[in-house]
Amino acid sequence: MRYDALIIGAGMSGLAAGIRLAQAGKRVAILERHYLWGGLNSFYKRGGRRFETGLHALTNFAAKGTPNMPLTRILRQLRIPHEALRLAPQRRSITALRTSAGDTLRMSYSNDMALLRSEVARLFPSESAGFERLVAALPGYSGSSESDYAQSARARLADFVRDPLLAEMLMIAPLFYGSPTENDMSWAEYGILFRSIHLEGMARPEGGIKALLDLLIARFEQEGGELRMKSGVAAVMHDDGKVRGVRLDDGSELECERVLSSAGLVETEALCGRSVASEEDARIGRLSFLESCCVLDRAPQALGHDVTIVFYSDGERFRYERPEVPVEPRCGVITCPSNYELREPDREPFARVTCPANYGYWKGLSEESYAAEKARAVDTMLDTAETFSFPIRPHTVFRDSFTPRTIERYTGHRGGAVYGSPRKSRDGLTALRGLALIGTDQGLVGVIxxxxSGITIANRSLLEPAGGAA
Ligand SMILES: Cc1cc2nc3c(=O)[nH]c(=O)nc-3n(C[C@H](O)[C@H](O)[C@H](O)COP(=O)(O)OP(=O)(O)OC[C@H]3O[C@@H](n4cnc5c(N)ncnc54)[C@H](O)[C@@H]3O)c2cc1C
Known part of the structure; x- marks a missing residue:
């Protein structure tokens, strides 16, 4: 039995690629090591409650029928009607920064860019013209040049914005929502992230991640795709520089024409028999997070907090980096899913707080000390997060948290690197014919x-003859 294509990973890229290939009549299977799909963007049950990983916000919001937008294109390609997503737009989000003088600057935005424009004018009146020039100069989604990828976003921002505090604030949300590199990103990546967060906006499917994943799984199966859970790929088999198939963890083998891998760059190389990179390998991403989900006894709005997402920095320098300490409490993201414009209010509101964390520390902890250390680190995070939001702990009825170690365990990404490797393979090509990378290490991060990424690489593989690039 020979497959046209095998896909490693049932995350967002693998599911999207699978739907495209199955729609084209290809014999395709998605192979997932875990018993749940979704990868970095998944869900699990704890204490009788459903928790989510991954999705704080679906970026790239586009109202139904808006042409030429990434979301519109994805839905058309996957043949999913816009209304099936049941998108609830954000109410209002903020970037907050505490200055050395102890003041807190709060800059609001929504899915209407007019709000961000007016906030820049309110907080930094002399910067409005520079901000407009910045927006006009942002690189687009396609057609970025090699030099856009080589230039630092911070350096380019300084060409338009003179106040260092505004420049810092304009880096916070884009870095948090997709930079695989510490403290800076390329100008091309900045353009993509700024557009997806600020020019298009943020929303949440009613029903959260599970609702979105249910839609994708249903589409894949309707098109005749095969989803094989608990089917980890132990090796990619190849002869004469060309993919032949895969060997699963249980030793069984599957033959195929092509493999699309969302496992990651170094992880996929290891599957092909290349020596496993050491933890110091610069191609392993350093950015990982500790996230705590706090189930609340009432809606945050009832506590005076109506903000959907708060991106914060407790200091004029935003520390988007792997901390020396277990968790970096001085910056983070606070998300309140019930503060989207939901049609049906959440039965159990919750708040999620996410801060950069040190992978090595969490990886090295013994089982006996892990839970206690996690509880201690979460309290450190919440001490600061509450100063940017509301008293979360007095209203928490249940709490669950995950660390970089959990992320690595459930996604296979070395170092628990949420945005993958700093080295991207933007064309998805690998050293083997018939093997392509999709997802995070192909260079497109986040759910959208x-x-x-999955759609683009799958479409390309449909145009190529068997045995072609991928
Ligand atoms: C805490 C957190 C918050 C986030 N917040 C947001 C957000 O608000 N908005 C947003 O857009 N994005 C967010 N993201 C990022 C987003 O979830 C990811 O960028 C996206 O889901 C990546 O999808 P992917 O398909 O590239 O990879 P992954 O999700 O990593 O999927 C890869 C899959 O491959 C499987 N796999 C790996 N190796 C093997 C193997 N050898 N055999 C079989 N299966 C294998 C893994 O188990 C996994 O299921 C967040 C992520 C995290 C962790």
Whole structure:
């Protein structure tokens, strides 16, 4: 039994690629090591409650029928009607920064760019013209040049914005929502992230991640695709520089024409028999997070907090980096899913707080000390997060948290690197014919980026003869 294509990973990129290939009549299977799909963007049950990983916000919001937008393109390609997503737009989000003088600057935005424009004018009146020039100069989604990828976003921002505090604030949300590199990103990536967060906006499917994943799984199966859970790929088999198939963890083998891998760059190389990179390998991403999900006894709005997402920095320098300490409490993201414009209010509101964390520390902890250390680190995070939001702990009825170690365990990404390797393979090509990378290490991050990546590489493989690039 020979497959046209095998896909490693049932995350967002793997599911989107699978739907495209199955729609084209290809014999395709998605192979997932875990018993749940979704990868970095998944869900699990704890204490009788459903928790989510991954999705704080679906970026790239586009109202139904808006042409030429990434979301519109994805839905058309996957043949999913816009209304099936049941998107609830954000109410209002903020970037907050505490200055050395102890003041807190709060810059609001929504899915209407007019709000961000007016906030820049309110907080930094002399910067409005520079901000407009910045927006006009942003690189687009396609057609970025090699030099856009080589230039630092911070350096380019300084060409338009003179106040260092505004420049810092304009880096916070884009870095948090997709930079695989510490403290800076390329100008091309900045353009993509700024557009997806600020020019298009943020929303949440009613029903959260599970609702979105249910839609994708249903589409894949309707098109005749095969989803094989608990089917880890132990090796990619190849002869004479060309993919032949895969060997699963249980030793069984599957033959195929092509493999599309969302496992990651170094992880996929290891599957092909290349020596496993050491933890110091610069191609392993350093950015990972500790996230705590706090189930609340009432809606945050009832506590005076109506903000959907708060991106914060407790200091004029935003520390988007792997901390020396277990968790970096001085910056983070606070998300309140019930503060989207939901049609049906959440039965159990919750708040999620996410801060950069040190992978090595969490990886090295013994089982006995892990839970206690996690509880201690979460309290450190919440001490600061509450100063940017509301008293979360007095209203928490249940809490669950995950660390970089959990992320690595459930996704296979070395170092628990949420945005993958700093080295991207933007064409998805690998050293083997018939093997392509999709998802995070193909260069498109986030839920929308991963789906676009899966679609783009799958479409390309449909145009190529068997045995072609991928
Ligand atoms: C805490 C957190 C918050 C986030 N917040 C947001 C957000 O608000 N908005 C947003 O857009 N994005 C967010 N993201 C990022 C987003 O979830 C990811 O960018 C996206 O889901 C990546 O999808 P992917 O398909 O590239 O990879 P993954 O999700 O990593 O999927 C890869 C899959 O491959 C499987 N796999 C790996 N190796 C093997 C193997 N050898 N055999 C079989 N299966 C294998 C893994 O188990 C996994 O299921 C967040 C992520 C995290 C962790």
């Amino acid at each position: 980026g991963a789906m676009l």
